[in-house]
Amino acid sequence: MIGTRTPVFYGWYIAAGGGALSLIAFGIASLGLGVLIEPMQQELGWSIAAISLGFSLRSFEQGLLAPISGVLVDRLGPRKMILAGVLLLAGGLLLFSQARNLPVYYAASIIAALGQSLCMGVPINATIMNWFQRKRARALGIVAAGRGGGYFIVPLFALLVTAAGWREALVIVALLIFAVGMAFALIARDRPEQYGMVPDGEDAARAGDSAAPASSLVGVSVSDALRGRAFYLLTLSTGFTAGQSIAWTVHQVPHMTNTGFSLPEAGLVVAVYGGVQVAMRPAVGWLADLVGRHQLYIASFLLQGVGLVFFAQLSTDRLWLLPLYYLTYATGHAIWVILFITAVADHFGPRRFGTLQGLTSTLTMPFGMLGPFLAGLAFDEFGSYELIFTIYAPLTALSAVFVILAGRPRGDFG
Incomplete structure (x- = not known):
């Protein structure tokens, strides 16, 4: 598919994959974890403040990690970051499912936050910026629609927690995030120029002088x-x-x-x-x-x-x-x-x-x-x-x- 002429520009597949990963990961790791507060408090006896601190650590760490994540994306390319991030996010949620004391819970929160920083946000957005120029907003709209769909994941996750228990639910969604994330990482590519294409899918002959710098660079x-x-x-x-x-x-x-x-x-x-x-x-x-x-x-x-x-x-x-x-x-x-x-x-x-x-x-x-x-x-x-x-x-x-x-x-x- 890559490097060959197809009716659909390859960048649109990347946008759709980014939307799918955003739907699952944002819906669970950002919006859905609040569903776990009550069952965790009931089982473990922790205070709401102690549980909430895990969410605060996630937000604080993601803010601090953002520049590092951005530099790594520019140096190593978005695809490698997405691969590493999916593994860490899924691993953090699996560790979360086994937490029986606060240090393990906080460690799991930090690992999951690190993974989310590496596989969402900057890496996905950077990939879209590289593959699109005139149609950036359209492509990013597809990814953003996936994030918007995360609102619908929350009630489904709540039903899963009720039916299976919060620990089992975390294992299931961790495996789901791993599957969707790996699928996206397999189709994601850093820049179109590496495959003989240019941003937006324009024909190279119409894109201008081939000696000119590629627009994603x-x-x-x-x-x-x-x-x-x-x-x-x-x-x-x-x-x-x-x-x-x-x-x-x-x-x-x-x-x-x-x-x-x-x-x-x-x-x-x-x-x-x-x-x-x-x-x-x-x-x-x-x-x-x-x-x-x-x-x-x-x-x-x-x-x-x-x-x-x-x-x-x-x-x-x-x-x-x-x-x-x-x-x-x-x-x-x-x-x-x-x-x-x-x-x-x-x-x-x-x-x-x-x-x-x-x-x-x-x-x-x-x-x-x-x-x-x-x-x-x-x-x-x-x-x-x-x-x-x-x-x-x-x-x-x-x-x-x-x-x-x-x-x-x-x-x-x-």
């Missing part, structure tokens, strides 16, 4: 990127939005149950949101490539800001706000989760994408830690999330200003 150096203001402005925009996004992820269900929704009703709102994301992310990826990624990226912050106001006011007495919330926040969120990644390659090129995205992840880590913490403090103080989500709304919209000040991306990078 161009880009500014890390030092040049760090000397300009664009990198820091883009990082600020990502930080402000990531902080509210993580706070929203953690506190959306408590906010709804606090405003009159039952737990199943709140779960239904979240499930519908996940369905909207799965349908919308490929569509907005296609639209971004068509109308311009830069303009749509700016719009994503404004849509999320307006949507947060609707969400802050949402209650069972104001259900008419729900479609407005889906229309604004869900749309802005779908655009943002794709384009905050492509923005790095569009501004600085794909050559050092892994390193630069890794640095961005580390620099925005404090925002991600503060966002949900401040939301929790606000609820403890006022007994409501309405004020904090209302405050987060203009801060999210402010990110649009940072992107505008960063300037338009270079045309030869995206």
Whole structure:
């Protein structure tokens, strides 16, 4: 299939494989592990704080590892990192299933977090950046749709835990992640030029002078990127939005149950949101490539800001706000989760994408830690999330200003 002419450009197979791995790994290792808190507490007698520390260690470690992961991706290639990451993630979950004391549990959490850092996020995104240029957002939309589908994995994982037990469930999903991850690693390839192709599947004769550098190999150096203001402005925009996004992820269900929704009703709102994301992310990826990624990226912050106001006011007495919330926040969120990644390659090129995205992840880590913490403090103080989500709304919209000040991306990078 590789190196031969086929009706479908090989990069699309890579995008589909990345979406499948993201569906399983993100659904289990990021969204689904919260299902285990109650059965672990009941069996092992650990405090909720002690169990939660394992999740905090994962988040902290992933933020610290992001630059290292990015450098390794740029030096060794994404495929090797994906192979190593899948083995570590599956191994960490298997060790997790056997944990009977806190040191083993924390060690398993760290190993799984290391594996997730190496096989998801930067490696998959770097592969997509290498294989696509004009169609980056479309390809990344497929991967992002897989992550959105992870919302549907959570109730299935909960059923598995109930039916088989939490230890047995972890063994099953570890083997599933291993199988899907190995399949993706087998089809993943670092760069199209290695197989006589060019990004987007363009015919080499139409791609320009064969002596010109291949577009997946161009880009500014890390030092040049760090000397300009664009990198820091883009990082600020990502930080402000990531902080509210993580706070929203953690506190959306408590906010709804606090405003009159039952737990199943709140779960239904979240499930519908996940369905909207799965349908919308490929569509907005296609639209971004068509109308311009830069303009749509700016719009994503404004849509999320307006949507947060609707969400802050949402209650069972104001259900008419729900479609407005889906229309604004869900749309802005779908655009943002794709384009905050492509923005790095569009501004600085794909050559050092892994390193630069890794640095961005580390620099925005404090925002991600503060966002949900401040939301929790606000609820403890006022007994409501309405004020904090209302405050987060203009801060999210402010990110649009940072992107505008960063300037338009270079045309030869995206």
